[in-house]
Amino acid sequence: MVEPVLSVRNLRVEFANRRGVLVAIDGVSFDIAKGEVLGVVGESGAGKSVTGLAAIGLIDAPGRIAGGEIYLSGLRIDNLSPDAMRRIRGKRIGMIFQDPLTSLNPLYRIGDQLVETIRTHLNLNETAARKRAIDLLAEVGIPAPEKRIDAYPHEFSGGMRQRVVIALAICAEPELIIADEPTTALDVSVQAQIIALIKRLGRDHGTAVMLVTHDMGVIAETSDRVAVMYSGRIAEIGPVRDVVQNPLHPYARGLMGAIPTLAGDASKRLVQIPGSMPRLSAIPTGCAFNPRCDFAFERCRIERPEPIRVGAQAVACHLYDRAATESAA
């Protein structure tokens, strides 16, 4: 089997606060292969961003990676020195954040920000780096890049700024792009364009993409596989077709209630499931979803479900543990 670009094994992320330690991510494992897009969905606070930040080594104190391993094309990266990890960031892993309006330094021309990033990672002189910057701007669809390169961020619209952000993220041809809700802050009309751009770039360069979004429509259109997160764990993961059309986990079933397409109407946000996700300080024992689950039974309140393979999917739910289901029946 080919080595995955990103392999996360049993990741655990903790945040220390005055009253103790909160576990934000607990036992999360997944792989992303070359050229593959993994969509990550889940309610606010499920741990999507923290997972992405952990992968690129940007969990800051009081947070820390407290367990598990992260591999980038076979290289273990979760325990690298800060400087070694810095060299990987931006070079081998690119990250795109939610808000393009605030992602760019307002006092620097976008060309300077591009050239600075390019020259940090690639051994190019000023002229060559600038040439590359112009090419990158063209590639992400900025019109007249040789002119626009000297503009300041505020001179671009939101959608154009996100393209600049993407150009910055891919300027050293990373193996992996982590996009954390790249379209949430954008106008609906440009969201589809940005998603299409990310998908195209991933395909053209064989980049692995981790795409965090609240938008099931986006997942359905762009992802190869999808991970549904709940309370710092992966509830279900599998090929997008299977998970969307035949979700196994009761939480995922709730989410997939209605999946419109990208071109669809306003109801494309995640459907509402009664109740809300527990706070980190009050995660129930057993399955974190049990207070909201229609199928919850005895075992769900005692024992935490581990992922179980069902076809191409993996689901963390006691309902699919045949032995247990039989004994409960």
Added chain:
Amino acid sequence: MLAFILRRALQSVGVMLAVGVISFAMFRFAGDPVNQMVALDTSEAQRAEIRASLGLNDPVPLQFARYFIDAAQFKFGVSYQFRQPVSMLLKERMPATLELATCATVLAMGFGILLGIYSALRRDSFLTKVLQAVSLIGISLPTFLIGILLIYLFSVILGWLPSFGRGEVVKFGWWSTGLLTVSGLKALIMPSITLGLFQMTLIMRLVRAEMLEVLRTDYIRFARARGLTTRAIHFGHALKNTLVPVITVAGLQFGSVIAFAIITETVFQWPGMGLLFVQAVQNVDIPIMAAYLLVVSLIFVTINLIVDILYTVVDPRLRATVGRAA
């Protein structure tokens, strides 16, 4: 851009007009100026003559217009105590004050920015905690007390530095400078520290707070995600954004340094405009007081204008809005 500068310049003129009204009013509300100029036994006829010669019988608007036109040409009348033109007195005293204020500001900016950066980047270090504590003291201790403590330590006990005056000065035309002689420089040390300390702690705290704020922004996080070096992030991206608001404050502070110089000059008997003003207050020398008000305001307003222009040069977003509005 030009339109913006013109508009701001016009506003400045407006401010100066308002200050002019106030300083003109000082003459009218601080008793009869003639009384200040004459002896007790001066006859009523002589008084009337002086009054007429000063134009005090003319309608008020006319007096004000005359006053303002004179002031615009730096003609501030004659000092009651010195019997000399006020403008000459001010011109003689101005270099001392400006040198002191500039030294204090440079000191405050230099150390304030350095210490501010340090305490933002090494947030939990011991030195940072000490600096924070000391800066609180610096802000709360009154200036004159710091001056007196310094004099006590370095002049009285150690005898290293002069406790008053400006030392030897060198003349360049009407400008006199203490920067070129050893005694002049020595004399400058304690007054500069006394005057600059408050601003320094202020700038240090401002830089620290501003930098911590900037370090939390999305563009710094994105800069880190791009793998830029810590050095480039801290001293390039973060520092530049930190200094934008600091410019304004520092500029405005220069104005208040000049105003605060009154106290420092009194403590150190520094022969500047502030000391002149204090003496004028003691002797109800209205022409000097009024002129001091005008000159200090003019400095304030000019600095304000420069800061505004500088601001638009540094921040491209402002440049854009300014350009659009113009």
